[in-house]
Every structure is written in structure tokens, then in C-alpha cells.
Amino acid sequence: MTAPMRPRVAIVGAGPAGAFAASCLLRARGDAEIDLFERLPTPWGLLRGGVAPDHQEIKRLEDTFDRQTLGRGCRFLGNVEVGRDISHAELMEHYAAVIYATGAQTDKSLGIPGEDLPGSWAATEFVAWYNGHPDYRGLEFDLSAERAVVIGNGNVAADVTRILTLSAPELERTDVADHALEALRESRIREVVVLGRRGPAQAAFTSAELRELGRLDGVDLRVEPDDVQLDPVSRAWLAGEGTFTARKNVQLLREFAARPARPDARRRIVLRFLRSPVEIRGSGVVGAVDVRANEIVRGEDGSLRARTLDGGVETIECGLVLRSVGYRAVPLPDVPFDERHFVLPNDRGRVLGRDGETLPGVYAVGWIKRGPTGILGTNKRDAEETVSRVAEDLGAGALAPPHKPCREQLDALLAERRPDLVGVDGWRAIDRREREDGRRAERPRVKLASRDELLAAAAG
Amino acid sequence: MTYVITGSCIKDDSCIEVCPVDCIHPKPGAPDFETAEQLYIDPEVCIDCDACVEACPVDAIYPDFETPVKHDYALDLNAEFFVERSTAERTAA
Numbered sequence: 001m002t003a004p005m006r007p008r009v010a011i012v013g014a015g016p017a018g019a020f021a022a023s024c025l026l027r028a029r030g031d032a033e034i035d036l037f038e039r040l041p042t043p044w045g046l047l048r049g050g051v052a053p054d055h056q057e058i059k060r061l062e063d064t065f066d067r068q069t070l071g072r073g074c075r076f077l078g079n080v081e082v083g084r085d086i087s088h089a090e091l092m093e094h095y096a097a098v099i100y101a102t103g104a105q106t107d108k109s110l111g112i113p114g115e116d117l118p119g120s121w122a123a124t125e126f127v128a129w130y131n132g133h134p135d136y137r138g139l140e141f142d143l144s145a146e147r148a149v150v151i152g153n154g155n156v157a158a159d160v161t162r163i164l165t166l167s168a169p170e171l172e173r174t175d176v177a178d179h180a181l182e183a184l185r186e187s188r189i190r191e192v193v194v195l196g197r198r199g200p201a202q203a204a205f206t207s208a209e210l211r212e213l214g215r216l217d218g219v220d221l222r223v224e225p226d227d228v229q230l231d232p233v234s235r236a237w238l239a240g241e242g243t244f245t246a247r248k249n250v251q252l253l254r255e256f257a258a259r260p261a262r263p264d265a266r267r268r269i270v271l272r273f274l275r276s277p278v279e280i281r282g283s284g285v286v287g288a289v290d291v292r293a294n295e296i297v298r299g300e301d302g303s304l305r306a307r308t309l310d311g312g313v314e315t316i317e318c319g320l321v322l323r324s325v326g327y328r329a330v331p332l333p334d335v336p337f338d339e340r341h342f343v344l345p346n347d348r349g350r351v352l353g354r355d356g357e358t359l360p361g362v363y364a365v366g367w368i369k370r371g372p373t374g375i376l377g378t379n380k381r382d383a384e385e386t387v388s389r390v391a392e393d394l395g396a397g398a399l400a401p402p403h404k405p406c407r408e409q410l411d412a413l414l415a416e417r418r419p420d421l422v423g424v425d426g427w428r429a430i431d432r433r434e435r436e437d438g439r440r441a442e443r444p445r446v447k448l449a450s451r452d453e454l455l456a457a458a459a460g
Numbered sequence: 461m462t463y464v465i466t467g468s469c470i471k472d473d474s475c476i477e478v479c480p481v482d483c484i485h486p487k488p489g490a491p492d493f494e495t496a497e498q499l500y501i502d503p504e505v506c507i508d509c510d511a512c513v514e515a516c517p518v519d520a521i522y523p524d525f526e527t528p529v530k531h532d533y534a535l536d537l538n539a540e541f542f543v544e545r546s547t548a549e550r551t552a553a
Contacts, residue, residue: 057468057518064517206497208467211533243495244541375497377472381488 005405006031007394010095012082014038015045016065016376017366018101020383023068028391033407034074035095039081040134041422041454042430043070045103047376049133052159053174054166056444061376070424077414078422079455083333085417094410096399097361097390100335100344100351104327104367110151113279115323118142119286123152123160123324130163130184132177132449142285143187145319149289151277152324153196158209160322164192165219165267175438177449189267193316195289196273197306199296200227200253201234203273207248213269214256220265223257227273233296237304276308280321288317327372335362344368349386350393361399363390426458433457461524462503463512464538466531468520469498475512475521481505484512485545492545500541 009025011018014036022034042048044062051058070076082091091098107122109115119142128136148164150157163176168185176184196203203210214221228250230238238246253271275291282288290313294306331337336353338345344364345352351362365386366379374382393399404410414421422430430448434457437446448454465475465484476484476499483505486493501512501521513521522528524535 055468057520058470060519061470061472061517206467207537208497211467215530244492244544245495245497247544248537374494376470380472 005401006033007096007399008033008035008094008402008405008407009097009099009390010035010037010091011099011101011365012037012091013045013101013103013366013368014043014076014078015101015103015366016047016061017045017103017369017379017383018099019044019065019069020380021099021101021365021387022074023065023072024380024383024387025390026068026072026074028387029394032394034069035410036069036074036076037080037082037086038076038078041079041426041451041458043076043078043427049128049131051131052127052163053131053176054162054170056174058376059175059444070427076422076424076427078427078458079451080414080418080421086413088332088334090413092361093403094405094413095361095402096394097363099363099365099386099390100332100368101365102329102332102368104329104342104372106328106330107323108326108328110277110323110325112277114281114286117280117282117286118284119282119319120280120321120323123150123156123322124327126160126163126322127156130176130180132175132180132447134449134451134454137177137179137449141183142319143183143189146188147191147193147316147318148189148320148322149277149316149318150192150194150322150324151289152326153194153198153202154204154324154326155206155209157194157322157324158205158213160324161192161194161213161269162216164189165216165269167218167266170217173443175434175443175445175447177447179449189320191268191270193270193272193318195275195277195291196271197276197294198304199231199234199273199306200250201230201238201242201246202296202304203246203249203253205249207245207252210249210252213271214252216269218266220262220268221256221259222261222268222270223253224272225257227271228253228257231296233298233304274306275314276306278308278313281315286319286321288315289321290315327367329368329372332368341371343371349389360393420455422455422458426460429460430454430457461508462506462535462538463501463508463510463521464503464524464527464531464534465499465501465512466520466522466527466534467498468518469516470518470520471496471499472517473499474515474517475499478511478515480509480511481507483507485542500538502542503535503539504542 107124274294279290329342350358434445483502
């Protein structure tokens with residue numbers, strides 16, 4: 001008699017959603033053999049490449065991810081891109097279940113003229129650059145003008161605003177990528193204007209991020225008192241449906257508006273509300289953003305929207321624009337994609353085919369499943385939902401055993417396709433090297449920010 | 461004394477799972493859970509047992525007397541969340 005086969009499961013994408021899914025699956029099915037595929041040579045996705053370098057306490061989550069996944073036998077298959085190095089069909093030949101955790105890899109666009117002028121960037125590109133994502137290392141941000149404009153009112157907008165205004169000594173204590181540190185040291189930006197389409201009550205900042213903007217050393221945070229006068233619609237909303245965070249935000253913004261100006265400050269942040277960019281202008285490069293004023297109206301579905309007023313256009317001169325209006329997922333080769341909602345069509349994590357029937361053995365978790373919403377921990381509950389479906393299907397015998405069920409068969413294929421695959425040992429070598437360099441420089445880590453350096457470190 | 465949760469909270473709810481007196485809110489499934497930017501500890505109920513500190517993967521929780529200066533707002537914020545919540549519950553009732 002042969003022992004029952006351990007179910008082999010592939011998770012595509014080693015970001016927070018993939019990591020929570022692996023950890024959760026190991027708890028639900030201790031016998032599962034999990035392979036965590038990752039396009040980059042390094043795991044943990046936006047925890048490494050998204051979370052701001054001055055928020056090191058949040059990056060400690062990597063220790064938990066490591067302990068709960070790699071530390072418990074889950075394999076890391078880094079520097080392997082599913083869809084290029086190995087196809088979806090091949091994964092299905094090797095695994096009983098494949099869980100997509102690929103996130104939302106691109107940004108939403110504003111749809112206004114001039115958006116693509118040099119000097120106008122997606123904030124996510126700036127984030128990937130300062131966080132040492134190897135695909136973004138070569139970008140060159142012109143930081144020579146006095147003013148930058150950040151479009152958007154969420155936490156990515158708050159992060160990039162902080163990074164543009166922190167002092168060099170403050171940045172030097174973080175793990176910001178060296179190429180970014182060098183460029184930011186030379187930055188001549190004195191003022192960052194942050195534009196919110198809606199009003200102070202609807203700002204998507206967390207109150208923690210907003211409070212932090214108001215406490216930066218040597219930075220004057222300006223809010224116009226007129227901007228924090230709530231319109232009747234917002235006032236009614238805040239008193240009724242408004243969240244604790246929205247009330248805190250309005251309270252903080254009123255405090256900021258009452259502060260005296262600090263002309264001696266090193267840098268200035270100006271938060272503007274009820275302003276929509278209508279055009280980014282410049283001859284050859286960004287020179288200004290034209291904005292128009294909005295009012296808040298209640299939409300038919302009850303949500304509060306910004307409606308542009310007929311008044312004049314205000315021009316804000318600047319040399320850099322960072323657009324931060326949200327992430328968007330991109331389709332994956334050979335897997336169904338919902339082009340309206342930018343997710344894999346799914347029922348609680350089970351991916352659905354065109355006819356609405358479940359595709360046996362294919363699952364989704366994280367932003368590719370629910371859209372780019374929530375914070376890190378949201379992925380834990382999301383993973384629990386998807387993993388319950390996987391465990392149910394495995395338990396019910398609903399998944400056909402793969403044609404090539406042995407780990408060795410997959411390893412042979414990958415050895416041929418990606419001889420420079422980075423496994424757990426390779427990643428650990430990268431991690432050790434970065435932390436050691438960090439210790440010498442009194443920084444949390446010194447990131448290796450090119451593929452060549454990462455692969456060399458992985459090879460030891 | 462009490463423990464307090466700071467703005468580094470990622471709402472992964474490890475603390476809720478270990479809290480012996482159920483003083484950390486909102487909990488998954490509660491109407492205000494999804495919109496909450498972080499979790500909060502009810503200072504009236506907390507028994508200072510330390511379990512949540514051990515469980516938190518991002519070290520977002522401190523005893524009130526050791527809260528770092530940059531999180532000095534957190535003690536009031538945690539308490540205020542429960543004051544607002546009980547007012548809302550009374551209003552709804």
C-alpha cells in the first residue's frame with residue numbers, strides 16, 4: 001500500500017496575500033506541500049516594496065511571514081515568472097491547486113490631458129523606486145523644481161509626501177534604496193501640494209498618517225481654514241454615517257488650519273481639498289497643474305461624490321507630479337479576468353470560468369480577488385476565506401490529482417527554464433547580506449536594488 | 461494602567477485571538493470593523509496581561525506608561541473610540 005499523496009499547492013505571488021494564504025493553508029492542511037512562486041528574487045511583495053521605509057515597525061511583519069511559511073517547510077521559488085517561465089497549464093499539471101495572489105500591479109489613470117508628460121508619474125512608480133524594486137531602479141525623477149504636486153488623498157499619497165519632505169538624516173536611518181537616498185539628498189523641492197478631489201471629511205488618509213504629516217520635523221503643514229469648513233452635505237454625513245477616522249481627520253485638519261504659519265520651516269506641505277486636476281501642462285516637461293474647484297453631492301447610490309463647479313481654473317506651477325489615485329490589477333495569461341472590476345472572477349476565492357462555473361483547482365486571494373482595498377491584515381481574513389475553499393475541495397476529493405505529482409518533476413522543469421531560480425537559501429543569503437550591510441551603516445538594512453546584485457548575493 | 465494600540469496596527473487580529481477579556485475592538489464581522497483604520501483596546505476592560513503585545517506581529521501595542529512619544533496620542537484615542545462607540549450603541553438602541 002502506498003501512503004496517501006500529500007496535496008501539492010502552488011501560490012503565485014509571495015506578497016502579503018500569498019504569505020497569509022500559505023500560513024493559513026499550513027494550519028488547515030498540515031500535510032500540504034506549498035510552493036510560493038515569485039517574479040522577484042525577494043519575497044513579501046508590498047511589505048518590502050510598498051510600505052514606506054520610515055515605517056519600519058510594519059516591516060517587522062516579515063519575521064512572522066518567514067516563521068509561518070518558509071520556517072514551516074513552504075518553498076520559495078523566486079525569480080520565476082508564471083506566464084513567462086511556466087504557464088498556467090503547466091502549473092495545473094504539477095499541482096492539485098493553484099492560488100493566484102498576484103495583487104494589482106499597475107496604477108489607475110486620471111484620464112486628463114498631459115498625464116503622460118515627462119515629470120508626471122504614477123506615485124506607485126516613485127514608491128517602487130525609493131523602495132528598491134529592481135525593475136524601477138533606472139527611473140530618474142527630476143527633483144530640481146521648488147514645488148511638487150501629489151494628486152490623491154490616500155495613504156500612498158501620504159507616504160510619497162513624507163518621503164519628499166523628510167530630511168536627509170531622517171532618510172539615512174531607513175532602508176530607502178541608496179539610489180533614491182542620493183537623489184533625495186539633492187532634492188530642491190521646498191513645497192508639496194497635496195490635492196484631494198473631495199473634502200476633508202472624505203479624505204482617505206488614516207488619521208495616523210494625517211497626524212504624522214502634521215508632526216514632521218521642520219515641516220510646516222498648511223491647511224486653509226476655508227478648506228475645513230464643511231459643506232452641509234458633508235456635515236450631515238459626518239454626524240450620521242461618518243466613521244471614527246473621518247471625525248478624527250476633520251478634527252486634525254481643523255487643528256492644522258489653526259496653526260500659525262512657520263516661514264522658517266525647512267519644507268512645507270499644503271493640503272488642498274475639493275480640487276480636481278483638469279490638465280497637466282508644460283512644454284516638453286511638467287510645468288503646472290490646472291485645477292478646478294468641486295462641491296460635494298450625494299450620488300444616487302447614496303455615496304458622496306465630487307462635482308466640478310463652473311468657476312475658473314487655478315494654475316499650480318510645479319516640476320513634478322505624482323498621481324496617486326489607486327492601484328489596478330492586470331490580466332494574467334490563460335486565466336479568466338473580469339475587465340470591469342479588474343479582478344479574477346471568483347466565488348469566495350474559487351475562480352470562475354466564462355460560463356460562471358468554477359474552474360476546479362484554481363483560486364484567488366488578495367487584491368487580484370477583491371480589488372485593491374483594505375490594509376495588510378485584511379489579507380489574513382481574505383486568505384482564510386480562500387483557504388477554506390481549498391481545504392473543502394481537497395477534503396471532498398473534488399480536485400483531480402495532477403498528472404505530474406512529484407516535486408522532482410517540477411524541479412527538473414524549473415531547472416531547465418530558470419537556472420537562476422532563487423530558493424529559500426538564496427533569499428536568506430540576500431536577507432543576511434542586506435541586514436549585515438545595514439548593521440554597519442546603522443540602518444535597518446541596505447537594500448540590493450538591482451537584479452544582478454540580488455542574484456549574486458543569492459548565489460553566495 | 462492599560463495597554464494601547466498605536467497607528468502601526470495592521471488589523472491582522474492576532475491580538476483579538478489571544479485577549480482573555482475580549483477588550484479589543486472592533487472585531488471581524490462587527491459593523492465598524494471594515495472602516496476602522498486600526499484596532500483599539502478598551503482601557504476600562506483591559507487587565508494588563510501582556511498577551512496582545514506578544515501576539516502583535518508589528519509591535520504596535522504598548523503599556524500606557526511606555527508608549528513612545530510619537531504615539532503619545534494613542535492613549536486618548538483608544539479610550540475615545542469606546543466612548544463614541546457606546547454613545548452610538550445607546551443612540552441606536
